[in-house]
Amino acid sequence: MSLVERITSFADAKVWYGNLPIESLYTVGIAGEKFFRAIKDRGVIMGSVCPSCNLTYLPPMMYCERCFAELEEWVEVGTKGTVYTYTVVGVSLGGAPLEQPEILALIKIEGAHGGLVHRLGEVKPEETEIGMPVEAVLKPKKDREGSILDIKHFKPA
Amino acid sequence: MAMRKVAVVGAGMTKFMRRAQETGRELAFQASRMALDSCEMTLDDIDAVALGTAPDAFDGLHMKGEYLSDGAGAWHKPYMRCYVGGGTGVFAAIQGWYHVASGLFDTCLVVCEEKMSSCQPHPQGAFITIFDHTTERALKPNLVWIFALEMNRYMTVHGIEKKDIARVAVKNKRNALDHPCAQLAADITVEDVLNSEVLAWPVQRLDISPTSDGAVAIVMAAEHVAKRITDKPAWVRGVGWSLDTAYWTSRDLYYPKYVEYAARMAYDMAGITEPRKEIHVVEPYDPFDYKELHHLEGLLLADKGDAARLTAEGVTARDGNMPVCPSGGMLGVGNPIAAAGLMKVSEIFWQLRGEAGKRQVPGQPQTGLAQSWGDLMQVGCVVILGV
Numbered sequence: 001m002s003l004v005e006r007i008t009s010f011a012d013a014k015v016w017y018g019n020l021p022i023e024s025l026y027t028v029g030i031a032g033e034k035f036f037r038a039i040k041d042r043g044v045i046m047g048s049v050c051p052s053c054n055l056t057y058l059p060p061m062m063y064c065e066r067c068f069a070e071l072e073e074w075v076e077v078g079t080k081g082t083v084y085t086y087t088v089v090g091v092s093l094g095g096a097p098l099e100q101p102e103i104l105a106l107i108k109i110e111g112a113h114g115g116l117v118h119r120l121g122e123v124k125p126e127e128t129e130i131g132m133p134v135e136a137v138l139k140p141k142k143d144r145e146g147s148i149l150d151i152k153h154f155k156p157a
Numbered sequence: 158m159a160m161r162k163v164a165v166v167g168a169g170m171t172k173f174m175r176r177a178q179e180t181g182r183e184l185a186f187q188a189s190r191m192a193l194d195s196c197e198m199t200l201d202d203i204d205a206v207a208l209g210t211a212p213d214a215f216d217g218l219h220m221k222g223e224y225l226s227d228g229a230g231a232w233h234k235p236y237m238r239c240y241v242g243g244g245t246g247v248f249a250a251i252q253g254w255y256h257v258a259s260g261l262f263d264t265c266l267v268v269c270e271e272k273m274s275s276c277q278p279h280p281q282g283a284f285i286t287i288f289d290h291t292t293e294r295a296l297k298p299n300l301v302w303i304f305a306l307e308m309n310r311y312m313t314v315h316g317i318e319k320k321d322i323a324r325v326a327v328k329n330k331r332n333a334l335d336h337p338c339a340q341l342a343a344d345i346t347v348e349d350v351l352n353s354e355v356l357a358w359p360v361q362r363l364d365i366s367p368t369s370d371g372a373v374a375i376v377m378a379a380e381h382v383a384k385r386i387t388d389k390p391a392w393v394r395g396v397g398w399s400l401d402t403a404y405w406t407s408r409d410l411y412y413p414k415y416v417e418y419a420a421r422m423a424y425d426m427a428g429i430t431e432p433r434k435e436i437h438v439v440e441p442y443d444p445f446d447y448k449e450l451h452h453l454e455g456l457l458l459a460d461k462g463d464a465a466r467l468t469a470e471g472v473t474a475r476d477g478n479m480p481v482c483p484s485g486g487m488l489g490v491g492n493p494i495a496a497a498g499l500m501k502v503s504e505i506f507w508q509l510r511g512e513a514g515k516r517q518v519p520g521q522p523q524t525g526l527a528q529s530w531g532d533l534m535q536v537g538c539v540v541i542l543g544v
Contacts, residue, residue, distance in 0.1 A: 018290060022282035024217025024275050029180030063186045065227035068193065068200045 028146070031062040034074060036146040043138050045151075047112045049073040058112035079136040080157055081109035081116075088125040103128055107154055121153030133157040160258040164383035164390030165250075165542060167196030167376035168503040173340040173491030176274035177370035181216050182228030185270040188372035188496075189230045192266065196376055196386050203376070204262035206231040208238045209249030209269040211494035214283035217275045229268035229374075242287075243444065243531025244398070245269065246373070246498015247538035250527075251396045253377040254540070258393075263379045270372040271493035280368055287533055301365070302357035307410040307534065308447045309359055314411040315462030317450075319359055323350035324468045325446035326363050326488050332475055333485020335515035340491035341367050350446075366444045366492035373499040375506065389510045394524065394543040395429065397422030401535035408535070416455030416530065416537035423526075423539040424457075432457050436541070437522035438508045439479060440501035442530040443486040449473075452528055453481065455537065480518040483508065498529035502540055509544045 007013045028036055031048060038046045048060035048071040055064065058077055063070050086105035091097055103120040105128075120128060121137065134154040144150040169191025171177070171184050179187065185208075193199060208229050213221045222238025229236075235256075241248045246269045253267035273280050281299040288298045311317070324347060333342035345363065353362035383390040399418035401408055408414070420432070429435045441452035450464035458479065459467055467473050473481035484490055484504040487497045505525035507513040524543040530536065 018286075018294065020214060020283060020286055022214060022217075022280075023277045025277045026217060026275055027176075027178055027180060029183050030178065031183070032180065033178070061227075062183050063190070063228070065230075065232040066200075068186070068190055068230060070190070 029062070031060045035060050036150070039138070039150045040144045040146040043141065044076045045079055045109070045136065046074050047077045049075055055113040056111055058109060058114045058116065077109045077112045081107040081134055081154070083120070083128065083130055083132045083134055084108045084115060085130055086120065086128055088128075101125060105134075105154065107134060118148075118151060119153040120155070122155035161260055162380040163254050163257045163377055163393045164380065165375050165393065165502070165506045166378050166383050166386045166390055167192045167198065168374070168506050169195055170338055170373040170496070170500055170503060171371050172338045173369045173371035173493055173496070175340065175367065175369065177272065181218070181221070181270050181272040182225050184272065184370065184372040185225045185228035185268050185374075188270070188374040189228065189266060189268050192374035192376050193230075198264075198376060198386065200230050200232075203230060203234065203264050203266045205235040205256050205265045207249050207252040207256060207265055207267045208236065209240065209245040209252070209267070209495040209499065210238065211240065211242065211245055211271055212283050215276045215280055215494075216272045225268070225270055228270070230266050235262070241531050241536045241538065242533070243442065243494055244498065244529045244536040244538040245495040245531060246500070247502060247527055247529035247540055248398060249495065249499055250375065250377070250502045250540050251398060251538060253375070254393050254396055257377050257379050263382045265377045266374060267377060267499065268372065268374040269495035269499040271496050272370045273368040273493060274370050301360055303534070304445055305357040305360040308445065310410040311447055311451055312359060317462065317465045320347050320351060321465040321469055322447045322450065323347045323364070324465070325443065325449045326350050328468065328474060329443060329446070329449070329482050329486040329488040331489070332483055332516065333489025336485045336490050338371070339485050339489055340369055342485060342489050360445065364446045366487035366497075369491035369493040369497070371491060371493035371496045373496045373503055375499065375503055389544065391506045391509045391542040391544055393540065395423035395425070395427030395539070395541040397426070397539040399537050400532065403533065403535070405533050405535060412461060413451055413455035413530070413537060415535055416452055416528065416539075417457060419528070419537035419539045420456045423541050427541045427543070429524075429541070433479070436479070436524055436526050437520070438483060438505060438518050438525040439481045440484060440486070440504050440525070440527040441481065442498065442501070442528055443482055443488050444492055446488060448530065449482060449486065452530060456526065456528060456539070475516070475518055483513065483516050483518050485516075498538070501527035501529065502542070505542050509542055
């Protein structure tokens with residue numbers, strides 16, 4: 001069969017659906033445990049510090065990827081940062097238009113190496129700018145479950 | 158071929174366990190750091206990193222090689238992940254070897270990680286998709302019953318009884334009692350194996366290694382560096398690997414020809430003409446008890462169908478003439494797929510250096526062999542180390 005005559009519809013060929021019958025059960029890990037407990041219990045964002053490389057990892061790591069030290073020192077990095085870059089998402093994963101476009105941003109926090117990817121809220125797409133100061137809005141303590149979504153979004157600060 | 162001499166100079170491993178709190182990359186870090194510490198090296202001393210890890214579906218992470226890279230010490234370094242199914246652990250050491258033997262790098266950190274506990278309800282859910290989706294998958298194949306087909310064929314062709322195979326599980330789980338990282342060490346009897354739950358005849362619960370989380374790392378170095386690092390380098394004397402047809406249904410299931418080809422390649426490289434005399438300690442791949450026997454035969458360390466007798470007569474015991482899986486193997490130490498294969502290379506490294514503690518085989522072994530098996534039951538990987 002040549003390319004121009006190829007089957008283009010499922011109905012024209014014998015096909016069937018299959019899946020990978022698994023679910024994934026993730027652990028947050030040693031560093032993740034501390035990071036998410038701090039958000040859940042105390043509403044603070046923490047980074048882990050490598051004194052020899054002079055880096056504060058965010059999200060925190062249990063080791064320094066550069067010098068392989070096991071990181072013992074942890075600091076609060078605050079809940080304020082700036083928008084490093086952002087996008088306005090208009091369609092869902094499947095390609096359908098979203099009723100409410102979402103603003104996704106990479107947020108850098110001063111003094112921290114890395115950053116957090118999160119939603120921006122309480123701001124319109126046309127008001128969003130790179131370099132804009134933002135701060136984390138946390139869910140009420142009773143609703144927090146030790147997930148990155150315990151941070152509802154970042155809003156203009 | 159002008160290839161440089163390469164040695165293993167350090168090794169480290171995490172405990173193998175049912176479910177680790179650590180993430181995969183944290184496990185990789187722990188093993189890598191232990192391996193470096195064991196030979197007093199730092200990441201600055203490492204020129205390249207070779208990573209081995211089995212299906213992405215286990216950890217529930219696609220691009221697992223990329224995910225694990227920082228924990229494996231690959232930041233700003235040449236880095237590559239290899240994957241040949243269950244054969245990955247020993248193949249990763251081969252990959253590390255050719256990185257250094259080629260002259261491209263003086264040192265290579267080789268890291269293998271697996272976190273199978275992420276895969277629910279069971280990693281068999283991922284394995285189902287390694288089979289042909291048209292001719293086999295509708296029958297819901299899993300590795301237990303596919304290997305049961307192979308085991309039955311092996312037993313029937315040679316007239317081997319189940320109890321003679323069960324001795325391997327007994328030996329390995331007992332050996333593992335002396336391994337500080339072991340997950341399934343146990344003092345069991347042949348009767349315990351024969352009375353355990355039948356999963357897919359002739360495979361029973363105690364014939365099989367568990368699913369595990371864990372990581373292992375080794376450091377490989379070129380001759381001039383190795384001699385500076387340690388006075389006990391374990392030289393890579395030979396490597397071999399071979400892949401049989403993708404149509405597992407067209408193979409002679411009773412005998413792993415691909416293991417023989419891999420072994421012959423490694424023996425030739427090592428200049429070994431009488432492996433039964435020249436190999437002093439062996440770590441063949443033992444995810445199932447019959448596989449240890451199957452592989453000893455493929456490695457030409459036992460006549461076809463005769464490995465069970467060697468086991469019954471104690472030849473393969475830790476203090477026997479040819480100790481086999483003195484570590485406790487995957488049946489006893491555990492089976493985080495890629496990490497389990499590299500654990501076998503590490504065990505040979507420790508045995509040859511006299512550093513295996515309570516697991517040490519007597520007689521100061523000079524040459525040892527590690528082997529793994531994988532893909533769709535068709536790849537054999539062999540590494541021979543010598544001091």
